[in-house]
Amino acid sequence: MALAAALVPAVASVQAQAAGKVVWAVGVDADSLDPHRTTTWESWATFDLIYDSLLQFDANGKVVPNLAKSWEMSPDGKEYTFHLNAGMQCSDGTPLDATDVKYTMDRAFDSKNPSVMKAGFGPVTAVEVVDPLTVKFKLSSPFGAFLAFQGEPFASILCDSNQALGKAFGSSKAIGSGPFMVKSWVKGDRMVLVPNPHFKNYGRPVENAGPPKIDELIVRRMPEAQSRLAALSTGEVQIATPPLDDVDTVKKSAKMHLLTAKNTGSTIFFEFTTSRPPFNDERIRQAVAYGIDPDAAIDIVFGDVAQREHCTVGPGVFGNDEDWCAKQGYSYDPEKAKALLKEAGYGPDKPLEVTVMTWPDDNREKILQVFQNQLQQIGINATIELMDIGTLNARVKQENETKTGKGSFNMMGWAWYDPDILYNLWHSPGAYSGYQTPELDAMLEKTRTTLDPAQRLLAVHDAQSYLLKHAIQVPLYTPGWNWLYAVRNEVKGFKVSTFNRPIFNDVTVQ
Known part of the structure; x- marks a missing residue:
């Protein structure tokens, strides 16, 4: 594929750029256009392009108004009333109002x-249309992450005109109010997005208040990282994830530059698997935490990226304080x-034999090999x-x-916008049926139901x-x-906002 990419005529690239098209090469295709049917990052990034949400995150990760221009919370934290902007439209030209919000939420909670x-929406029991521009959410208990989730692409507002699409919704078509709309999608190959002429920006961290400036955004699947790099070099594509081992090539290139997402x-x-030995013994988990040198491993495998x-x-994420956390861990x-x-009964004559699991790509297997050597x-x-x-x-x-x-542990990864991820991972029964105690459950329930930011x-x-002191979750990188x-x-104008959201609203091709 790299050879084929290298043979693409340069004139084709020039013509594409002159037409205001941008090709974004990705390794993995989205698997759905329906925010209620998938959790993959690739789909999530697509949702952010074709839909919009009640709230948004600014460039610093703060929740700000968006489709909802304001909101109020009841004193007990169990009711939220959102006031929508007037005159909003979906990509098909139909009005976007409180009935679309209720349609979305009723669908999300369909039994x-x-x-x-x-679970991300929290303990919502009802959504009521007060009037065309006012919608009320009722909760069974206070939920500290409720407002933040309303800024997530997974909480995208679906226009109720999607009902007319039938089974085509999510699989090939979608109606939203985001900056782009779907022109075509050939699964496993490419998705072609065009500007939504009705888009108006209310809360995204961009300068352009209207539809995107480019004519087309083509999200093209190119699984091989070297093929993406070759296509970048020829101009066949304009934006892509580069091979990690070739980051220096990108940095030194006169044709391209490297953009690194921050606050992801x-x-x-x-x-660790704590249902059986050896990792049901806290001393063994602590031995792993003391026995690895993440700083050295990062330097070997990733350098400064x-x-x-x-x-x-x-x-x-709220609660991320590196200095404070470093004092709690190992x-x-x-x-x-x-x-x-040795205290647990292992030593040179009786090494501990375990299995460690992870998923490939992004050099995870390489850094795990470094950790493997350190543990040995x-x-x-x-x-x-x-x-x-x-x-x-x-x-x-x-x-x-x-x-x-045999004992096992794994190198896992999660991305989330709020510390409520800890509840999902570790509160009984937990996302993976892992470590659980009543004491930890009580702590995690408090993180959910406490609304005052300081508390x-x-x-x-x-x-x-x-989690850190008991070596239940050992952070790495x-x-x-x-x-x-x-x-x-x-x-020009491409940026990546908080929580790794690629933004094309301001993009131009010069």
Whole structure:
């Protein structure tokens, strides 16, 4: 594929640019246009282009008005009333009002086929249309992450005219109020997006208040990283994720530059199977935490394009405080690691044999090999198993629900906009049926139901301190995937906002 990309005539690229088209090459295609049916980053990034949400995040990750120009919360935190902007339109020209919001939420909470992200909305019990520009949400209990989720692409507002599309909705067609609309989608090949002529910006961190300036945005699937780099070099594509091993090539190129997403909300970490030995013993988990040197591993594998992560929530997320988290966790101390292993009955004559799992790409397997070597030095022999992310998720849950067999742990990654991710991961029964205690459950419930920011921060710190001190979640590095963008120099105005949201509203091609 790299050879084919290199043979594309340069004139084709020039013509595409002259027409105001931008080709964004991605490794993985979106799997749905329906925000209620998928959790993949690739689909999430597409939702952000074709839909809009009640609220938005500004460039610093603060929740700001968007489709909703204002809102009020009841004193008990169980009701939120949103006031919508007047005159809003969907991409098909139909009005966008409170009935579209209710349609979206009723669909998300449909008992027969709810949104796969239903939990993210919180304990919503009803959504009522007060008048065409006012909508009220009722909750069974206070939910600290409620407003933040309303700025998520997974909470995109669907125009109720999507009902007329039938089965085509989500699979080939979609009606939203975002900056772009879908012209065509050949799954596994490319999605062609064109500006939504009715789009008006209310809360996105962009300068352009109206529809995007480019004529077309083509999201093209190119699985091979080297092919993407070759296509960038020829001008066949204008934006792409480069191979991590070729980042220096991009930095030194006169034709392109590297853009690194900041405050992505993503983090890579170790978690352990605690349903059986050896990791039901806290000393063994602590030995792993003391026995690895993430700073050295990051330097070897990533250089300056990834950073050490000390917190259990990613950068940009409420509660992420690297200095504070570093004091709660573990620093590299192989002698302490060996002492803990010896205390637990392991040593040079009896090394600990375990399995460690992760999913491939973005050099995760390379950094895991470095960790494997570091652990071997303290007496832990870890056999690496690689699998796709869907298989990994199922495997981790299966391991946690198995009481016998070889010990295992995994290098996992999550990205989220709020510390409520900790509730989803660790509150009983947990996303993966992992470590659970009543004490931790109580802490995590407090992070959810506390609304005062100062008090909620204390609750989030308590939960993080527990997870770190007991080596339940051992943070490693950030970001973990899709955070680098190689951009041709003729593309101006492309940016990546908080939580790794690619924004094309201001893009021009010169």
